[in-house]
Amino acid sequence: MNYLAIDASTEACSVALQVNDNVYSRYELCPQSHSLRLLPMIDELLKEADVTLQQLDGLIFGQGPGSFTGVRIGVGVAQGLAFSANLPVVGVSSLQAMAQSAFEQYQQKQVIAAIDARMNEVYNGYFIVDDNNIMQAQCDEAVTPPEKLAQHFANIAPNAAYGVGTGWDAYSAQLSVLKSNDGSPEILFPNAVAMLTIGAAKFSQGLGVSAEEAQPVYVRDTVSWQKLPGRE
Known part of the structure; x- marks a missing residue:
């Protein structure tokens, strides 16, 4: 096709x-x-x-x-x-597309995508790869203040996940605890x-x-x- x-x-x-x-x-x-x-x-x-x-x-x-x-x-x-x-x-x-890039380029199977949404908020989603090698959302995509994102993911993503998107650099102090990869994400967009x-x-x-x-x-x-x- x-x-x-x-x-x-x-x-x-x-x-x-x-x-x-x-x-x-x-x-x-x-x-x-x-x-x-x-x-x-x-x-x-x-x-x-x-x-x-x-x-x-x-x-x-x-x-x-x-x-x-x-x-x-x-x-x-x-x-x-x-x-x-x-x-x-x-x-x-x-958000799913960035998570899919993380799997295809870096073999990452658990990903948190966070895009700077301005207005002191981030668009975010948590994705896990399925049996068909497609990253699937584990919760509804949301827009969340960065200081509340750790609480938002507390029960959804109990462990640090691979981070993608611009939100990590924009709010590194609040979000870094959620990300397993160091520094600026390799995938920003x-x-x-x-x-x-x-x-x-x-x-x-x-x-x-x-x-x-x-x-x-x-x-x-x-x-x-x-x-x-x-x-x-």
Whole structure:
């Protein structure tokens, strides 16, 4: 099966394309430039793989949590492309994608993902690899003040786990006790390559939906934020 994955939920912008078991990818740190870079990156990959959107079997998008603006850009682009090519879509958590990268790159099987959510909070989730080598959430993703995160994970993750995401550096004094790896995490942002793995598994489970059903996941519900156009 051939899939395109895109993510713009954090400062990183990434695109990955799987065609006939070959993977093509682009990854850039480009804060404030996602709307300018995402479509050109997609076009580059399609040309490199010599395929069109219509030849793909589905589209995978980073659903958040992360930057409100970035998440909206990613979902909007995914919807537009899926509509144009009549493709089903699945959303993938940015936290789960980072945990998946930790497993694929560093063979880590227990991961806490923490993204700096600003406003003195972190988006967070705890993941353990399953029998199919997919990192699965062990609790609902949340947005939590850093000083309360240890208490939040006390019964969920009793031992220190491998840490990924920007939250560890932003709140190192409060969070370091939860992390087994020293220093700045090797993985700071989600990558669309890892989203290919998770998204393909979701498609195989029949979880693909139509483009109009693509939904962002902000996690933080205490901030007023308009829904995507047409979703009011």
